[in-house]
Amino acid sequence: MPGALAYAEIRDGAVSRASREAAGLARRIAVGVGGEAHVVALGPPGTETAAAQLAGFGADRVYVGESEALALCQPDIAAAAIARLVEAGDYDAVIFAATSQGRDIAPRVGARLGRSVASEVIECRREDGAIVVRRPMYAGKAIATLRFTPGPAVMTIRANVFAPAGEGAAGAVSSLDLEGLEGRVRTAALEQGDRDRLDVSEATTIVSGGRGMQGPEHWLLLEALVEALGDEAALGASRAVVDAGWRPHGEQVGQTGKTVSPNLYFAVGISGAIQHLAGMRTAKVIVAINRDADAPIFGVADYGLVGDVFEVLPALTEAVREARRGA
Amino acid sequence: MNTIVCMKRVPDSATRVRVTPDGAGLDPAGVKYVVNPYDEFALEDAIRRKEEAGEGKVTVVALGPPETAESIRQALAMGADEGVLLVCAGSHDALSVAGALADEIRGRDVDLVLFGKQAIDDDNMQVPQMVAEFLGLPCATVVVGLEIAGRDATARREVEGGHEVVEFSLPAVVSTQKGLNEPRYPSLKGIMAAKRKPLEEREVILEAPTIEFLRLDEPPAPAAGRIVGEGVDAVPELVRALRDEAGVL
Ligand SMILES: Cc1cc2nc3c(=O)[nH]c(=O)nc-3n(C[C@H](O)[C@H](O)[C@H](O)COP(=O)(O)OP(=O)(O)OC[C@H]3O[C@@H](n4cnc5c(N)ncnc54)[C@H](O)[C@@H]3O)c2cc1C
Ligand SMILES: Nc1ncnc2c1ncn2[C@@H]1O[C@H](COP(=O)(O)O)[C@@H](O)[C@H]1O
Numbered sequence: 001m002p003g004a005l006a007y008a009e010i011r012d013g014a015v016s017r018a019s020r021e022a023a024g025l026a027r028r029i030a031v032g033v034g035g036e037a038h039v040v041a042l043g044p045p046g047t048e049t050a051a052a053q054l055a056g057f058g059a060d061r062v063y064v065g066e067s068e069a070l071a072l073c074q075p076d077i078a079a080a081a082i083a084r085l086v087e088a089g090d091y092d093a094v095i096f097a098a099t100s101q102g103r104d105i106a107p108r109v110g111a112r113l114g115r116s117v118a119s120e121v122i123e124c125r126r127e128d129g130a131i132v133v134r135r136p137m138y139a140g141k142a143i144a145t146l147r148f149t150p151g152p153a154v155m156t157i158r159a160n161v162f163a164p165a166g167e168g169a170a171g172a173v174s175s176l177d178l179e180g181l182e183g184r185v186r187t188a189a190l191e192q193g194d195r196d197r198l199d200v201s202e203a204t205t206i207v208s209g210g211r212g213m214q215g216p217e218h219w220l221l222l223e224a225l226v227e228a229l230g231d232e233a234a235l236g237a238s239r240a241v242v243d244a245g246w247r248p249h250g251e252q253v254g255q256t257g258k259t260v261s262p263n264l265y266f267a268v269g270i271s272g273a274i275q276h277l278a279g280m281r282t283a284k285v286i287v288a289i290n291r292d293a294d295a296p297i298f299g300v301a302d303y304g305l306v307g308d309v310f311e312v313l314p315a316l317t318e319a320v321r322e323a324r325r326g327a
Numbered sequence: 328m329n330t331i332v333c334m335k336r337v338p339d340s341a342t343r344v345r346v347t348p349d350g351a352g353l354d355p356a357g358v359k360y361v362v363n364p365y366d367e368f369a370l371e372d373a374i375r376r377k378e379e380a381g382e383g384k385v386t387v388v389a390l391g392p393p394e395t396a397e398s399i400r401q402a403l404a405m406g407a408d409e410g411v412l413l414v415c416a417g418s419h420d421a422l423s424v425a426g427a428l429a430d431e432i433r434g435r436d437v438d439l440v441l442f443g444k445q446a447i448d449d450d451n452m453q454v455p456q457m458v459a460e461f462l463g464l465p466c467a468t469v470v471v472g473l474e475i476a477g478r479d480a481t482a483r484r485e486v487e488g489g490h491e492v493v494e495f496s497l498p499a500v501v502s503t504q505k506g507l508n509e510p511r512y513p514s515l516k517g518i519m520a521a522k523r524k525p526l527e528e529r530e531v532i533l534e535a536p537t538i539e540f541l542r543l544d545e546p547p548a549p550a551a552g553r554i555v556g557e558g559v560d561a562v563p564e565l566v567r568a569l570r571d572e573a574g575v576l
Contacts, residue, residue: 072491073491075456075466076465076466079460099487100469100484100485100486100487100491101486103452103468104456104468106453107421107425107451107452107453107454107455107456107457107460108456108457108459108460108466110422110453110457111422111425111456111457111460111461112460114422114537115422115537116420116421116422116423116536116537116538117421117422117451117453118538119450119451119452119453120450132541136450136546137448137449137450137543138338138342138344138353138447138448138450139340139447139450140546141342141344141545141546142344142346142353142543142544142545142546143543143544143545143546144540144541144542144543145540145541145542145543145544146538146539146540146541147538147539147541148537148538148539149537149538149539151537153538184463184464184465184466184495184499185465185466185467185493185494185495186493186494186495187491187492187493188481188492188493188494189491189492190486190489190490190491190492191489191490191491191492192488192489197488198488199487199488201487202487202488205575229576249505249506250485250488250489255340255447256364256505263575264569264573264575264576274341275340281546281549284573284575285569285573285575286549286552287565287569293554298552298554299549300549300552301552302550302552302553302573303552303553303555303565303568303569303573304552304553304554304555305554305555305556305557305558305561305562305565306554306556306557306558306561307557307558307559307561308558311558311559312558312559312562315559315562316562316565316566319562319563319565319566320566320576322566323566323569323570323576324576
C-alpha cells in the first residue's frame with residue numbers, strides 16, 4: 001500500500017513542531033490514496049518514549065531506531081537507515097522539515113535512492129497521481145513548480161507553512177534495526193547558546209530590530225515585547241545591526257541570514273531592503289514600525305505604524321500583554 | 328594538500344528577478360553574474376590553507392554554460408591553481424549536477440572537496456551532501472570553523488540556536504558558511520597570473536533527473552497593507568487588528 005514517510009526530530013525528549021508539520025503532510029499525502037502515514041525517529045535509548053507521541057499525532061506506524069551513537073544526530077547513519085526503510089517500503093513521499101538536520105539528511109537520502117530532492121517546499125499536491133510541489137528560488141524572488149517522476153518524492157518543507165499533525169488514533173510502534181550502519185562523521189558536541197531562547201528559524205512570532213533601534217542597549221525594549229508575545233516568540237535582526245556587532249549573526253534575517261515564515265513578524269526600525277525582505281516576506285502577518293512613512297518596509301507590511309520606536313515599543317508591549325491576558 | 332573547490336556561477340543577489348512570460352525561467356536581460364558568494368568562502372579557505380602550508384594545489388570545478396569560464400578565471404585570480412569547466416547549458420537538478428561533479432572528482436588525488444553551503448539561485452543546499460554520498464566521503468555542511476591536523480579534521484557547523492562540532496578524517500567534503508573567513512579580492516597581479524593558468528573545458532551530459540521543472544512564477548504581489556496610524560495613539564488599533572482581524576495574538 002503506498003504511503004508517505006516523515007522524519008521526526010526529537011529534541012530534549014519531545015517531538016519538534018517542525019516534525020509534526022512533516023507528519024501532518026505525510027498524513028495528507030497518504031490519505032489521498034488510502035495509504036498509511038509513517039514516521040521515523042532516531043536517537044539514543046529512550047527515544048521511543050518521545051516518538052510514541054507521534055503515534056498519537058495520527059501516524060499509522062512509528063519506526064524508532066535507538067543507539068547510543070545517536071545521542072547527537074549522525075546524519076549519515078540517519079540517511080542510511082531512512083534510505084533502507086524507503087527501499088523496503090512503498091512510499092510516494094519522504095518528508096523532512098527544512099531544519100539543520102532535515103537539510104543535511106534529505107539530500108543524502110536522495111543520493112542513496114537515486115531520487116531528486118525538493119528543498120523548502122511551500123506547496124504540495126497530487127496531480128494525476130504525481131506529486132507536484134512549489135518551492136521558492138532566488139531568495140524567494142521566484143517560485144518554481146516541479147513534478148516528481150514516479151517513485152518516492154523526497155523533500156524538505158519550510159517551517160510554519162503546513163498544518164501540524166493533530167491528535168489522532170495511536171498507531172503501532174516498531175523498532176528499526178540499525179545493525180551494521182556506521183557514520184563517517186562523528187558529531188562530538190552540541191554547543192547551544194541560550195536554550196531558553198528560541199532560535200529565530202523556529203519561532204512562530206518574530207520581533208526583529210534594525211538600525212532604527214539606535215544601539216544594542218535598546219534591545220531590552222524588543223526583549224520585553226518578545227516576552228509579552230509568549231513562548232513561541234524570538235528575536236531577529238537586520239544585517240545592519242549584525243554587521244555593527246549589536247546582535248549575533250544567528251539572529252540575522254534575510255538573504256545572507258535566515259529565511260523565516262512566522263505567523264507574525266514585527267520589523268522594528270528596519271527600512272525593508274530587498275535582501276531583508278528575501279528572508280521574511282512569506283511571513284503570514286507583517287507589522288512595520290518605522291518613523292519614516294516612506295520606508296519600503298511599509299510596502300510589504302500588513303499593518304504599519306508610523307512612529308518613533310522608543311515611544312511606541314513600551315506602549316505596544318503593554319497592550320500586547322493586556323490583549324494576551326484577556327485571550 | 329590537494330583541494331577541489333566546486334563553484335557555481337549565479338545571478339548577483341541584487342538582480343531584479345524577472346520571469347519570462349511563458350514561465351520557462353529567469354529572463355536573462357540585464358542579469359549580472361557572479362561567483363556564488365558562499366563558494367568564495369570555500370575558495371578563500373582552500374587558498375589560505377595552501378599558502379600556510381606552502382604546498383598543495385587548489386582546483387576549481389564548475390559546471391555551467393561556456394560563460395562560466397569567466398567566473399573560473401576570477402577564482403584563479405584569487406589564487407586557485409587550475410580550473411575545470413564542465414560545459415552544460417541550462418539549469419539542472421541538484422542530483423544530476425552532483426552526479427557529474429562526483430564523476431569528475433572520483434579518481435583524482437584529493438584531500439578536501441569544498442563547496443558553498445548553498446547556491447543563491449536555486450537555494451537547494453543539496454549538492455555537497457549528494458557528492459559526499461556518491462563518493463562515500465565524510466561530509467560536514469554549513470561550516471563556520473575548520474581545523475585540520477594531519478588527516479584529522481574538526482568542523483564547527485551552524486545549527487539552530489548554536490553550533491555543532493563534528494569530527495572526521497580526510498578525504499572529506501565540507502560546505503562553507505559565512506563566518507568562516509573574509510574572502511579576498513583578486514589582486515592585479517593575480518588577475519594577470521590567472522590568464523596563464525590552465526583551464527580545461529569539457530562537455531558533459533547529465534543524467535535525467537527524477538523531478539521535472541514545470542514552471543517559474545514571480546511570487547504574488549503582497550496584498551496592500553494599511554497604515555493603522557501614527558505614534559503611540561495608534562497602538563490600541565494595531566493590537567486590536569492583530570487580535571481581531573488577523574487572529575495572531
Ligand atoms: C549581498 C547582500 C546581502 C545582504 N543580506 C542581508 C540580510 O540577510 N539581511 C538584512 O537585513 N540585510 C541584508 N543586506 C543589507 C541590506 O541591503 C540593508 O543594508 C539592511 O537590511 C539595512 O538594515 P536596517 O533596515 O536595519 O537599516 P537601515 O536601512 O539604516 O534602516 C533603519 C530604519 O530605521 C528607521 N528609524 C531610525 N530611527 C528610528 C526611530 N527612532 N524610530 C523608528 N524608526 C527609526 C529609519 O527610518 C530606517 O527606515 C544585504 C546586502 C547585500 C548587498
Ligand atoms: N553547477 C555547479 N557547478 C559547480 N558547483 C556547484 C554547482 N551547483 C552547485 N554547486 C556547489 O554546491 C553548492 C551548493 O549548491 P546547491 O545545492 O545547488 O544549493 C554550491 O555552493 C557550489 O559549491
